[in-house]
Amino acid sequence: MxxxxxxxxxxxxxxxxxxxxxxxxxxxxxxxxxxxxxxxxxxxxxxxxxxxxxxxxxxxxxxxxxxxxxxxxxxxxxxxxxxxxxxxxxxxxxxISMIFQEPMTSLNPVMKIGRQLTECVLQHEAVSKQEAYKKAEDMLRMTGVPRVERMMKEYPFQLSGGQRQRVMIAIALVCKxxxxxxxxxxxxxxxxxxxxxxxxxxxxxxxxxxxxxxxxxxxxxxxxxxxxxxxxxxxxxxxxxxxxxxxxxxxxxxxxxxxxxxxxxxxPVDELESIPGNVPSPRHMPEGCKFAPRCSRAFDKCRKEEPDFFHMGNGHVSRCWLCEGKGGEGK
Ligand SMILES: Nc1ncnc2c1ncn2[C@@H]1O[C@H](COP(=O)(O)OP(=O)(O)OP(=O)(O)O)[C@@H](O)[C@H]1O
Ligand SMILES: [Mg+2]
Structure with a gap:
């Protein structure tokens, strides 16, 4: 392998x-x-x-x-x-770069798309403004948005949600x-x-x-x-x-x-199972396995001791006492 x-x-x-x-x-x-x-x-x-x-x-x-x-x-x-x-x-x-859930919070609303992308290139690469603009345009084109030349001159509010997300992806990827x-x-x-x-x-x-x-x-x-x-x-x-x-x-x-x-x-959606209960509050973490209070298979040990990873083979690991002795080997 x-x-x-x-x-x-x-x-x-x-x-x-x-x-x-x-x-x-x-x-x-x-x-x-x-x-x-x-x-x-x-x-x-x-x-x-x-x-x-x-x-x-x-x-x-x-x-x-x-x-x-x-x-x-x-x-x-x-x-x-x-x-x-x-x-x-x-x-x-x-x-290293990041794409966020809501692009409007991370795009600058008063700066044209072209300039936002170009500035990213200029911050990280020693190229001329023209070269940076060209790189920015090429990256935006790779994301499949239509009329790239025009979009470079537009502001974020002029774009649809999907287009803004593509611009975010272009910004995140333009410096490879x-x-x-x-x-x-x-x-x-x-x-x-x-x-x-x-x-x-x-x-x-x-x-x-x-x-x-x-x-x-x-x-x-x-x-x-x-x-x-x-x-x-x-x-x-x-x-x-x-x-x-x-x-x-x-x-x-x-x-x-x-x-x-x-x-x-x-x-049907109403037949889908959901996990009972809620995520515990960070201020009141349960003892033992944090999932035990919601787990239908929990037993005494789960409520007392937090398990370490059990190795299930092939890099697959699981932090659950049920894996103990099932091919899973504790660390
Ligand atoms: N700025 C903050 N100040 C205090 N607590 C925070 C802050 N940001 C996150 N937390 C707490 O850290 C925990 C983890 O939050 P996080 O945002 O990583 O969750 P998440 O898995 O990304 O959830 P979601 O799926 O809702 O995005 C939560 O209990 C949250 O309340
Ligand atoms: Mg989150």
Missing amino acids: ETKKNILEIKNLHTYFYTDGGIIKSVDGVDIKLKEGSTLGIVGESGSGKSVTALSVMSLLMGTRGRVAQGEILLDGKDVVRIGEEEKRKLRGGR PQVLIADEPTTALDVTIQAQILDLMNNLKKETGTSILFITHDLGVVAETCDEVAVMYCGRVVEKGDVKSIFAAPSHPYTRGLLASIPKLGV
Whole structure:
């Protein structure tokens, strides 16, 4: 089997928010490896720490009370947590970039599209203004928007939601980043446009070789887009592995619950199963396995002791006591 190198390695990441009401452990010991040229999905319910993981990688926690309390984030072997602000700024939009859920919050409303794209190029590459403009135009064309020359001279409000999302993708990719983080990039769009944007990201990945960290609620999208998946719950990864083995043999009851709630053709929506209960509040985390209070298969040990990963073979790991002794070998 071919082994690709890890372009991004998140090791034992703890990102905490130090609020007046106490410490919120939003990310509490996450390990994720993204292989070069591949797409890794991060899934989990709202509040599981997906975006905070992404913001930690991008060093975008300033202005919040959050900071990386422990752990390493290695981009091509170099820890980006422990570099200076200037170096962090250079990395963003250069070697690593991000697409957000709502493009209007990250596009500058009073700057023409062409200028926003061109400035990204100029910040990261030593080229002339004309060359930068040309690169920007070519990138925008690659995203499949119509009338590129005209769009370069327009403002964000003049575009549709789908067009703005494509502009965001163009901005994120124009410097050919090694890693692209897409945080729910299609949830604000309608289904046909969603499918087009996912196709576009897949194609651009093939052309540019960029590795993608793809954050979504939607396991259906993961099946179509990702090579590997990490399932997050309460600031931890509870199961991860390659998409095929997770879909064929999910071993954590939380992952099973998420899979059972994917809409299926021919199954009425009201017959879909949903996971009972709610994500616990970060201030009142249960003892033992964080999922135990919602898990129909939990037993005494689950409520007392938090399991470490059990290895299910082929890189598939699961943080569940049910895996103990089932081919799964504890760390
Ligand atoms: N700026 C902040 N200050 C305090 N707590 C925060 C802040 N940002 C996030 N959190 C907390 O961190 C936890 C994880 O949030 P995060 O945004 O990563 O969730 P998520 O998995 O991305 O959810 P969603 O699917 O809704 O986007 C939540 O409990 C949230 O309340
Ligand atoms: Mg989020």
